[in-house]
Amino acid sequence: MATDATTNAPSRAAADRVPALARSARKHTDLGLGRLYLRRFLRNRLAVVGVVILVLLVLFAAFGGRFTSYAYTDADFTALTRPPGALHWFGTNQGGNDIYACTVHGLQRSLTIAVSVSVLTILVAAIVGSGAAYFGGRVERVTLAVIHFLLIVPSFLILALVSHHLAGDWRVLIVVLTVFGWMSTARVIWSVSTSLRERDYVRAAEFMGVSPLRIILRHIIPNLGSLLIVNLTLGVVTTVLSETALSFLGFGVQTPDVSLGTMLADGASTVTSAPWLFAFPAGLVVLLTVSMTFIGDGLRDALDPTSVTGSAGGRR
């Protein structure tokens, strides 16, 4: 297994950094750990820009609808395919729907899907990954075999197949995206926690008769904290991208519901004749993913001071 040895190496190194983190935190106890993280995070200018953009996007999704009298389902038959103007700020589409109202709703929908999928994915991946590492032996082998198999199976094809059948409902989409999205994170968590299971505090807990489930939940997973938080933000990016792709192909969110992906699909055929149909959702998607990436990088640097990469490399 030539490939395994090489892919494990960086993550093992990351695991060794965990005590270094604890040590450096102790040195600055007068500052407080939370304040320390905050200071390190604020030092990263791009991360702060990311937070500002994200907050604006969330506010827009939550309260943007208050500023217009149109709902995303309303059709204004006196204004079909109008460019942006005073009445319809972002213009209208072929059916007379107000694009501003649609983008607010679509952003809401995409954000909800992205956040819930990445939270669920992290939960599943943390429990499966650290469980496999803690129990070892047969459990570990079987789990890894399942993970590898699911990684090799053309998952996007299966995703499209399953969500085509069940689609229409965004809640179903959340379940489907979670079921086919946890594997690569679980593999990273597994490789990091294989070194955690040998730690003294895990041994000590074992000798005191703490149950395996409690050891995983109280001793192993908390020590993966920074990794989990960083993966959570990057998971949002991945989910937004796959939700957009699925909806663009017609397998994700379906009419009458609107997400940023379906808006991109609607605007695709009129890129030159009615560019506003495409430009606003495209801009919002890119703002959302870029801001989350900046935040993820900032968090990685803040939570893990020895991190040298500091770039988006090494994922996907």
Add this chain to the structure above:
Amino acid sequence: MVRYVTRKAVGWLLMIVVATNATYFLASWFLDPRSNFKELRPVRSEAQIDRALAPYNLDPRVPLVHRWWDWLTSVTLHFDWGKSPTGVSVNGEVGYRSLISAELVVMATILSVVIGVALGVYTAARQYGWADRVSQAMSIALFNVPTSVAALAVVFVAIWLNQHAGLHFLYVAGENSPGVEGLFPTIGDRLLHLILPTLTLTLMGYVGYHLTQRSLLLDTINADFVRTAQATGLTRSQAIRRHGLRAALIPTAASVAFSVPAIFTGAVITETVFGWNGMGRYFIQTISKNDVHGTVATAAFAAALTAIGAILADIATVFLDPRVRVN
């Protein structure tokens, strides 16, 4: 070496067989060819619909296991992947479309790896220089752009260029123009149609290689063995290229394999935007037309591509990493 590759290939073949059969069951579960007949007028009775599907081994009255067994025997014995609900042979479709897809995917993969690794090496050697900062910012931005947005942006720019610069060679739709005859005009025409979709896939694909290669090379560039190589009289760029890069390329070689499915996914959207009748578009069509056999054949094609990529990556790892012994 041959034995090692054979062993790997057998393992992958097993994986493909299991994955393909699993897809067959999933597809039979989730796709209902009967619903294709629901819209037809005059209204067909249930029995009529079942009878129409029976010759294509899609009859829902036959137990799924029987249909699966018939399908499996015809695939293994005659390499016949079955028929669509309208009676079109899957073999014919896949044979034609896989070539079109391969043009796109192979070209884009090669370009992405070469451009990505080259940029990674160039920028790692000049860390925090202006070239590094600019390309880094561009790559992070591109990394976060959905393929659909990128493809449509490329279309937008191409149409604008065509209109304002009077160009005629940037085609935004289809894989060839009708009515072109002769060998060289045909090849030229196909290459011109290949430009924009390949550009899109390369833009989406090179980013990952650039960012990972840069950070991997930064890890080795200051390693002792690179400094030693420089001390023996090599120039800095020679030491980086011959010693640092060789060590840093190993994880990249391993990751090429697993990027093939990602490129294929990107190709699904790219083919849809550019109107290419490749495997990606075929996949969308088979799912929306409830074509069980076509869907399974596409999944098998994608799995085979992954396997080929993985085997090539293993061979590359063996050549690059002297610590890996194959026998």
